[in-house]
Amino acid sequence: MTAIKETSVIQENKSNAFSNCPVTFVMERIGGYWKPIILFNLLTGTKRYNELKKSIPTITEKMLIQHLKQLEADGLVIRKAKPVVPPFVTYQLSKKGKELRPVLYAMAEWAVSNSGQQTEQFKKQMEDFPK
Known part of the structure; x- marks a missing residue:
């Protein structure tokens, strides 16, 4: 950077x-469009790059890589790479990142109650959301 x-x-x-x-x-x-979405997806636990990419299908590889690097530099995400071939890299929330759980949960709750899209999928997501 x-x-x-x-x-x-x-x-x-x-x-x-x-x-x-x-x-x-x-x-x-x-801030921005992608960072909260990445953090939200990491709330459920450690994920590999491809798992994150699949859970956020509309993000480009460039944006995902760029934002993961920024989140890591800011101390919100921990990147662990194992020295194997092919590379085995995982991402997880740091202690500081986990402290954002109530903020992200509040954002999700607000979205559910104010989106006008009270679908069963939304409700199910909120039930499955780790508190």
């Missing part, structure tokens, strides 16, 4: 935003 110039105006603005609103820190770590 690209090195971040700590003295840039953007970094100063981010720092000021954080002091005014801590939600900006959360959005820096899990």
